Amino acid sequence: NIPYALPVVGMERFKQSKIWNSSLLNESGPYDATRTGPLCMQGQVTPQYIEQLKTTTVGEIALTLIPAEIPAILVDTLVSVLISILNIILELEPEFLTKDKLVGDVLQEWLDVDLGVSEDCLHIAVSTPWL
Secondary structure, three states: OEEOEOOOOHHHOOOOOOEOOHHHHHOOOOOOOOOOOOEEOEOOEOHHHHHHHHOOEHHHHHHOOOOOOOOHHHHHHHHHHHHHHHHHHOOOOOOOOOOOOEHHHHHHHHHOOOOOEEOOOOEEOOOOOOO
């Protein structure tokens, strides 16, 4: 997550972006480029939507995959089975995903991602293969 241009927000929104002056990166010490930058705001993806997603549980998301025709007595079992299958498919620890775990916590613990959106999203994501 390395910024390459100054934020184009507010009155600057539709103007040409300006190159980020590297001297600005040193004002408050070394720049921490190990974190992901925010996603760009697009369509219905607002900061409120992202916060709602981050505070949704894995079980609530799994529940949306179960057809309404399934008898209520089976729903809890099916949610547990879906989550267990996801743990296997994604090669996670057996109890990493649980129905009460928040999506924001999953993203942070598994992918080291703090999901967010902002108009200030002019960043370059650089990744390297594991050594």
